[in-house]
Amino acid sequence: MKSYSVDYVIKAISTLLEDGELVYIGLNSIPSLIASFMARDLYGKKIRIIGVAEASNPSRVLLSPSTGNPFFVEAAPVIITADAFDFAQKGKLDVMFLGPAQIDEETNVNLTMIGNDYYNPKVKLPGGAATAFILPLSKKAILWNLKHSKRSLVKKVDFITGTAKFSNNKVFVVTNLGVLAYNREDRKWHLEGIYPFSSYEKVVENTDFEVKRKDSERLIDLTNEDLRFINDMDPYNLRSALETL
Amino acid sequence: MKSYSVDYVIKAISTLLEDGELVYIGLNSIPSLIASFMARDLYGKKIRIIGVAEASNPSRVLLSPSTGNPFFVEAAPVIITADAFDFAQKGKLDVMFLGPAQIDEETNVNLTMIGNDYYNPKVKLPGGAATAFILPLSKKAILWNLKHSKRSLVKKVDFITGTAKFSNNKVFVVTNLGVLAYNREDRKWHLEGIYPFSSYEKVVENTDFEVKRKDSERLIDLTNEDLRFINDMDPYNLRSALETL
Amino acid sequence: MESKLMRMEEAVELVKNGDSVTISGISIHRNPMAFIYALVKRGVKDLYFIDREPGFGLEVLLKYGLVRKLRIAMSTLEWFSSIPRHFRKMIEEREVEMLEDTCGAFIAGIRAGSFGIPFMPVKGIIGSDLVKMHEREGTWKVIEDPFSGEKIVLVKAINPDVAIIHVNKADEEGNAEILGPLYEDEYKAKASKKVIITAEEIVPRSYFYGRRPTINGEYVTAVVHALKGAEPTSMFPYYDADYEKIIEFLEHF
Amino acid sequence: MESKLMRMEEAVELVKNGDSVTISGISIHRNPMAFIYALVKRGVKDLYFIDREPGFGLEVLLKYGLVRKLRIAMSTLEWFSSIPRHFRKMIEEREVEMLEDTCGAFIAGIRAGSFGIPFMPVKGIIGSDLVKMHEREGTWKVIEDPFSGEKIVLVKAINPDVAIIHVNKADEEGNAEILGPLYEDEYKAKASKKVIITAEEIVPRSYFYGRRPTINGEYVTAVVHALKGAEPTSMFPYYDADYEKIIEFLEHF
Numbered sequence: 001m002k003s004y005s006v007d008y009v010i011k012a013i014s015t016l017l018e019d020g021e022l023v024y025i026g027l028n029s030i031p032s033l034i035a036s037f038m039a040r041d042l043y044g045k046k047i048r049i050i051g052v053a054e055a056s057n058p059s060r061v062l063l064s065p066s067t068g069n070p071f072f073v074e075a076a077p078v079i080i081t082a083d084a085f086d087f088a089q090k091g092k093l094d095v096m097f098l099g100p101a102q103i104d105e106e107t108n109v110n111l112t113m114i115g116n117d118y119y120n121p122k123v124k125l126p127g128g129a130a131t132a133f134i135l136p137l138s139k140k141a142i143l144w145n146l147k148h149s150k151r152s153l154v155k156k157v158d159f160i161t162g163t164a165k166f167s168n169n170k171v172f173v174v175t176n177l178g179v180l181a182y183n184r185e186d187r188k189w190h191l192e193g194i195y196p197f198s199s200y201e202k203v204v205e206n207t208d209f210e211v212k213r214k215d216s217e218r219l220i221d222l223t224n225e226d227l228r229f230i231n232d233m234d235p236y237n238l239r240s241a242l243e244t245l
Numbered sequence: 246m247k248s249y250s251v252d253y254v255i256k257a258i259s260t261l262l263e264d265g266e267l268v269y270i271g272l273n274s275i276p277s278l279i280a281s282f283m284a285r286d287l288y289g290k291k292i293r294i295i296g297v298a299e300a301s302n303p304s305r306v307l308l309s310p311s312t313g314n315p316f317f318v319e320a321a322p323v324i325i326t327a328d329a330f331d332f333a334q335k336g337k338l339d340v341m342f343l344g345p346a347q348i349d350e351e352t353n354v355n356l357t358m359i360g361n362d363y364y365n366p367k368v369k370l371p372g373g374a375a376t377a378f379i380l381p382l383s384k385k386a387i388l389w390n391l392k393h394s395k396r397s398l399v400k401k402v403d404f405i406t407g408t409a410k411f412s413n414n415k416v417f418v419v420t421n422l423g424v425l426a427y428n429r430e431d432r433k434w435h436l437e438g439i440y441p442f443s444s445y446e447k448v449v450e451n452t453d454f455e456v457k458r459k460d461s462e463r464l465i466d467l468t469n470e471d472l473r474f475i476n477d478m479d480p481y482n483l484r485s486a487l488e489t490l
Numbered sequence: 491m492e493s494k495l496m497r498m499e500e501a502v503e504l505v506k507n508g509d510s511v512t513i514s515g516i517s518i519h520r521n522p523m524a525f526i527y528a529l530v531k532r533g534v535k536d537l538y539f540i541d542r543e544p545g546f547g548l549e550v551l552l553k554y555g556l557v558r559k560l561r562i563a564m565s566t567l568e569w570f571s572s573i574p575r576h577f578r579k580m581i582e583e584r585e586v587e588m589l590e591d592t593c594g595a596f597i598a599g600i601r602a603g604s605f606g607i608p609f610m611p612v613k614g615i616i617g618s619d620l621v622k623m624h625e626r627e628g629t630w631k632v633i634e635d636p637f638s639g640e641k642i643v644l645v646k647a648i649n650p651d652v653a654i655i656h657v658n659k660a661d662e663e664g665n666a667e668i669l670g671p672l673y674e675d676e677y678k679a680k681a682s683k684k685v686i687i688t689a690e691e692i693v694p695r696s697y698f699y700g701r702r703p704t705i706n707g708e709y710v711t712a713v714v715h716a717l718k719g720a721e722p723t724s725m726f727p728y729y730d731a732d733y734e735k736i737i738e739f740l741e742h743f
Numbered sequence: 744m745e746s747k748l749m750r751m752e753e754a755v756e757l758v759k760n761g762d763s764v765t766i767s768g769i770s771i772h773r774n775p776m777a778f779i780y781a782l783v784k785r786g787v788k789d790l791y792f793i794d795r796e797p798g799f800g801l802e803v804l805l806k807y808g809l810v811r812k813l814r815i816a817m818s819t820l821e822w823f824s825s826i827p828r829h830f831r832k833m834i835e836e837r838e839v840e841m842l843e844d845t846c847g848a849f850i851a852g853i854r855a856g857s858f859g860i861p862f863m864p865v866k867g868i869i870g871s872d873l874v875k876m877h878e879r880e881g882t883w884k885v886i887e888d889p890f891s892g893e894k895i896v897l898v899k900a901i902n903p904d905v906a907i908i909h910v911n912k913a914d915e916e917g918n919a920e921i922l923g924p925l926y927e928d929e930y931k932a933k934a935s936k937k938v939i940i941t942a943e944e945i946v947p948r949s950y951f952y953g954r955r956p957t958i959n960g961e962y963v964t965a966v967v968h969a970l971k972g973a974e975p976t977s978m979f980p981y982y983d984a985d986y987e988k989i990i991e992f993l994e995h996f
Contacts, residue, residue: 022708027770027796028821048708052769052796054924056665056706065822065986068770068796070923070979077665077698079706080925082850086680087708089606089847089866108870111817112843118876124834124841126826127817129796132871133847162845163870238822267961272517272543273568293961297516297543299671301918301959310569310733313517313543315670315726322918322951324959325672327597331933332961334594334613334859353617356564357590363623369581369588371573372564374543377618378594407592408617483569601858607851608888608895611860628890635861636884637899642861646890670953700923700980727953 001227005176006031006242008195009144010230012174012220013097014039015193016142017047021094024084024138025051026129029067030239031144031174032097034230037061042229047095054078063234085130088137096138101125102157103143105189105209107164107171107182109135110157118159128161136167146242148175150208177203179220180211193218246472250421251276251487253440254389255475257419257465258342259284260438261387262292266339269329269383270296271374274312275484276389276419277342279475282306287474292340299323308479330375333382341383346370347402348388350434350454352409352416352427354380355402363404373406381412391487393420395453422448424465425456438463493662494713501686501712502528508558509651510538512600512682513547514675515723517568518731520668521547522656522688524719530554540650542596542674545574546723546736552576552586560588561629563596570736575743589627590620599629599648600674603681609644616641653682655705656720658728660689664710665703670726672704679705688716690728746915747966754939754965755781761811762904763791765853765935766800767928768976770821771984773921774800775909775941777972783807793903795849795927798827799976799989805829805839813841814882816849823989828996842880843873852882852901853927856934862897869894906935908958909973911981913942917963918956923979925957932958941969943981 013035017023025033039045041060048057055072056079064071087093100109111128113121135141141164145152153173164171164182171182172192179193180203190212191200200213230239258280262268270278284290286305293302300317301324309316332338345354356373358366380386386409390397398418409416409427416427417437424438425448435457436445445458475484502525505511515521526547536558539548545567551557553576565577580586591599594612602610609631615621616632621643624630628646635642655675660666666687668675679685687705692715718725722732722739755778758764768774779800789811792801798820804810806829818830833839844852847865855863862884868874869885874896877883881899888895908928913919919940921928932938940958945968971978975985975992 027817028819028825030822050708054926056708064983066770066772066984067821068772068924070772070977071983073700073923073979075696075699077695077706078700078702078924079708080702081846082854082927082930083680083706083708085847085850086605091606112872118872120837121835124826124831126819126830127815127843128845128871128873129817130846132845132873133865133867135867136870137847137867160870160872161843162868166870241822272564273566273572275569295961299673301961309730311517311519311731312568313519313671315519315724316730318670318726318953320949320952322948322959323671323953323955324961325955326593327601327674327677328933328959328961330594330597331858336859357619363619365584366582369573369578371566371577372562372590373592373618373620374564375593377592377620378612378614380614381617382594382614405617405619406590407615411617486569598860605854607864607866608893609864609890611862613860631889633889636886636897637861637881640861644889672955702925 001224003222003227004240004243006146006239007222007227007230008220009146009174009176010035010038011222011226012179012193013142013144014043015220016172017045017095019046021047022087023047023049023095024093025049025067025097027052027068029097029099030063030242033067034063034233037233038229050079050084052081054080063238065238088134093138095140095142096134097142097144098131098135099144102152102154103145103173104154104157108157108160109143110159110161112159112161114158116158131162135162135164138169140170142172142174144174146176148177148206150206153207153209155208177206188212190214191217193220196221246469248467248472249485249488251391251484252467252472252475253465254391254419254421255280255283256467256471257424257438258387258389259288260465261417262290262340264291266292267332268292268294268340269338270294270312270342272297272313274342274344275308275487278312279308279478282478283474295324295329297326299325308483310483333379338383340385340387341379342387342389343376343380344389347397347399348390348418349399349402353402353405354388355404355406357404357406359403361403376407380407380409383414385415387417387419389419391421393422394451398452398454400453422451433457435459436462438465440465494664494710495662496712496714498524498528498714501714502532504684504686504712505529505534505652507534508536510540511652511654512540512650512678514655516543516673517545517566518736519724520656520720521723522654522719523547523721523723524716525654525688526550530556540648542593549574549576552580557586560586561591563591563593571740589623592620595643595645597674599645600677600681602645602647603649604677607647609646611642611644615643648681650682652684652686653678654686655679656688659691659693659697660687660713661693661695661697662713663695663707664713665695665698665707666705668704676704679709684711685709686712688714688719690717690719690725747917747963748915749965749967751777751781751967754967755785757937757939757965758782758787758905760787761789763793764905764907765793765903765931767908769796769926770798770819771989772977773909773973774976775907775972776800776974776976777969778907778939778941779803783809793901795846802827802829805833810839813839814844816844816846824993842876845873848896848898850927852898853930853934855898855900856902857930860900862899864895864897868896901934903935905937905939906931907939908932909941912944912946912950913940913966914946914948914950915966916948916960917966918948918951918960919958921957929957932962937964938962939965941967941972943970943972943978
C-alpha cells in the first residue's frame with residue numbers, strides 16, 4: 001500500500017493520545033483529525049473527539065477538504081466551540097493540536113508571520129487561531145509540522161503567537177522526522193520517537209535548537225492495518241497535498 | 246361591575262407605558278402584568294412585553310397564581326431572562342416594574358428586610374430579585390405598592406436593596422392612593438395622578454417624605470371597558486387577594 | 491457509549507453534607523421535586539443553596555432542615571405566599587444564613603463559573619447595601635473599569651458543587667433538552683462540579699443528532715428517569731403546577 | 744406584527760462605508776455569500792472586518808477591495824489554500840491592516856459585547872506577542888485578578904456595527920434558527936448594532952412558539968430571503984460546499 005510521510009505523523013500523533021482524554025480538532029488539521037479517529041477506532045483508546053466542526057464525538061467520518069466539515073454532526077449532537085474553549089479555561093480540555101510554522105526551544109510557536117516587523121511581514125501566515133489562548137491551557141499540546149528543518153524548529157521564533165512557557169502542561173512536537181517532547185525539568189526538547197527513515201542524527205541536523213537523546217527512542221512504524229485505516233478515511237488521498245518528502 | 250383598589254393601580258400603570266417600549270414583568274407582579282397587556286391590547290400602545298415567563302410578546306394570557314407562568318410561551322417564542330437583562334445592561338430595556346415594601350425620598354427601595362440589622366431582621370422580606378441590578382439600568386422604573394402609608398413611603402429605607410440615585414432614569418411610584426414621579430431637578434417626588442377616592446392631602450398624610458404638588462394632577466378613573474378587560478384577564482379574581490382597601 | 495443512567499437512590503448519593511447546590515426552574519416551575527423528595531428522604535444536611543428566584547423546591551428543603559445557608563436574589567411562592575413561610579421563619583430565627591444576591595449579579599457569577607473565568611463585570615448595583623455584604627463575603631468587588639475608568643461591580647465566579655436540573659428529554663450520555671423557558675439552567679449545569687439530570691423521558695442519542703442540546707452530555711454526571719419529576723411544580727408543556735398540592739403543603743406549615 | 748422582511752438590495756444599504764462588520768460561519772461553511780456578492784455589487788469601502796476564523800467570504804470582500812482592516816484569529820481555506828491568497832498579498836503589501844486575535848479572546852470580547860458589559864476576562868494568552876499589539880490598540884489589558892492576585896487578560900467588549908448571519912429558517916420578526924454548528928453566531932448577533940438575517944427559508948412566527956430561537960427577533964434589523972444564500976460555502980443540512988466553484992474562484996486570482 002502506498003504511504004506518505006504524513007502517515008507517519010498521523011500514526012505518531014495517535015500514539016500520544018490516551019484513555020479518558022477530551023481532544024479538540026481545529027481547522028486545517030488533517031493529520032490530527034485522522035490520528036484522533038485512528039486512536040479511538042483502530043486502537044480502541046477511550047477518547048472523546050470534539051472540535052471546530054462542533055460535533056460531539058462523531059461516528060467515524062470521511063476526510064473532506066475542511067476539518068470543520070459541518071456534516072460531521074449528521075450523527076452527533078452539536079457542541080459549540082465556545083463550550084469547548086470554556087473546558088480549556090476550566091483545565092478540562094486534555095488535548096489540542098496546533099500546526100505552527102515555527103517552534104522554538106522555549107515552546108514558543110509562530111503562526112502569525114515571518115519577518116521581524118509585525119506591521120510589515122515578509123510572509124503573512126494564516127494567523128494563530130486559538131494558539132495564544134489554548135497552548136498554555138490544554139493539558140497536552142501536540143504541535144505538528146510537516147517540514148522539519150532549521151527554518152521551522154528554530155532557536156527563537158520571529159513572533160510569539162503563543163507559548164507554553166508559563167504553563168505546566170505537556171508539549172509534543174510531531175514532524176516528518178519524529179516526535180519531540182518538552183521536558184520541564186531541564187527545559188529542553190527530548191527526542192521521543194523516530195521513523196524507519198529518520199534518526200537522532202537526522203533530527204539534530206535539521207533542528208536549530210538542542211535536542212536531547214533518550215536511552216532509546218520509540219520506533220514508530222506503519223502497519224498494513226494503519227495504512228488501511230488511513231486510506232479508508234481519506235479515500236480521495238487529500239492528504240497527499242500535504243506531502244513534503 | 247365590582248372593582249378593587251388594585252384595579253386603579255393597574256390602570257395607573259398602564260397609562261405610564263408608551264409606544265416603542267420594551268417592558269419586563271417579573272415574578273409576583275400581578276398589577277404590572279395586567280397593566281401591560283391592558284396598555285398593549287386595550288389602549289393599542291405599541292409596546293413589547295417580555296419577562297420572567299420568558300415569552301416574547303405573547304398573545305393575551307389569562308392570569309394564574311404565577312406571573313412567571315411558562316405556558317405563556319405556548320403562543321410565543323422563548324426569550325430568556327438573561328437576554329432580557331443583557332438588554333438592561335445595554336440601556337435597551339425601557340420599563341421594569343418592582344414592588345418594594347419601602348420606598349424613600351432618594352429613590353432607594355427596600356425588598357430585603359425590616360429592621361436595623363441585616364443579619365437579624367425583624368421581618369424578612371422575599372428579597373430584591375433584580376432590584377439592585379435593574380432599578381438604575383431600566384429607562385423607566387415603575388415601583389408599585391398597594392399599601393401607601395408612612396411605613397411604606399418612608400424618609401429613609403431600612404435597607405437599600407437598590408437605588409436609582411446614581412442613575413438618570415425615570416422613576417414612578419404607583420400606589421393605592423395615586424402616582425408619584427421623581428423629579429431629578431429638585432430631587433423631590435411630585436404627585437402626578439390621583440384616583441376619585443384619593444387627593445393630594447390624603448397622599449401627604451400617608452407619606453413620610455415631602456410630596457410636591459403639580460398645578461393639577463391627572464385624575465385616573467376606571468371605565469367599564471377597563472373593568473371588563475381586567476375581569477376578562479383575571480376570571481378567577483386572583484387579584485382580590487392583593488386587596489387592601 | 492458510556493451510560494450515566496442510574497436510579498434516583500444512587501443519584502442522591504452524589505450530594506454530600508455541606509455541598510453547595512443549585513436547582514432548575516424558578517418559583518413553582520420546573521423544580522426537580524422528585525430528586526428533592528428523595529434527598530429529603532435520604533437526609534443530607536448543611537447544604538449551601540444557590541439560586542436566582544427559587545420557591546417551592548427551596549421551601550421543601552428548608553422545611554426538612556437540609557439547608558444551612560442561602561445565596562438567592564428572592565424566594566417567593568407568588569400568589570400563594572409572597573414571602574414563603576419556612577424561608578421567613580428560619581431567617582428571622584437565624585436558623586439559616588442568607589446572602590442576598592441580585593439577578594444580574596447572579597447571572598454574571600454563574601456565567602463566569604460556566605465559562606471557566608474567575609469573575610465577570612455587571613452593570614448597575616452601585617449604591618445598593620448588598621455591595622457591603624458581598625464585599626465582606628468576598629463574592630463581589632467594586633473596581634474601576636481599566637478601559638473607561640468608571641466604577642463597576644465584579645462578581646466572582648459561582649461554581650456550585652452540584653446542579654440538579656429537571657428536563658424534558660435526556661439521553662444516557664446526559665445530552666438534555668428543555669422545552670419552553672430555560673432560565674439559567676444551561677449556565678447552572680456548565681458551572682457546577684457535578685450535574686444531575688432528571689428527565690421526564692429518556693431518548694436515544696440520535697434524538698440530538700445535528701443540533702445542540704440545551705445541556706451537552708459532556709457536563710453531566712448522572713441521568714435519572716423521573717416521570718412527573720417536577721410535580722407539584724409545573725413542567726411545560728406536559729403539566730401545569732398542581733395548585734391544590736401547593737396549597738396543601740402550605741397549610742401543613 | 745412588525746415585518747422586517749426586505750429585498751437584498753434594500754438590506755445591503757444598511758452597511759455603510761467604514762462600518763465594522765462580522766459574518767456568520769467559518770472557513771468554507773455558512774458564510775452569507777449572497778449578501779456578500781450583493782455588497783460587492785453595491786460597492787461599500789473601508790470595512791473593518793471582525794471575525795474568528797473566516798475564509799471564503801473574507802477572500803471575496805478582500806478581492807473586491809471592500810476591506811481596510813481585519814481583526815481575526817486566522818483566515819484559511821484549509822486544503823484549498825492554507826493561507827488565502829488575497830489575504831496574504833494584501834497584508835504583505837500593506838493594503839490591509841490586521842490586528843491578529845486569538846479565539847478565546849475573540850469569544851470573550853464578543854460575549855462581553857453581547858451581554859452589554861464593558862469587558863470580559865480570558866485565561867491563557869500571557870506571554871504571547873499579541874498582547875503588545877492589543878494593548879497598543881486599546882482592545883486588551885493585562886490586570887491582576889482582584890480576587891486572586893493572578894495576572895489575567897481583559898478583553899474590551901466587541902460591538903460590530905453590522906452582523907450578517909445566514910440561517911436555515913427565520914420569521915418576519917427576525918426570530919431565526921440555525922441547524923448544525925452554530926459557532927459564535929448567536930453572540931455576533933447579540934453584540935452588533937444592526938443585525939441582518941439572510942435565510943434559506945421564511946417561516947411563520949408560530950414555528951418558534953414554545954422554544955428559543957437561535958437568535959431572537961428582538962436583536963434583528965432586517966430579514967432577507969436568500970435561498971442557497973451560502974453558496975459556494977456549505978449550508979448544513981441542505982448542501983455541502985461547492986468545491987469546484989471554490990477552486991474556480993482560486994484559479995482566477
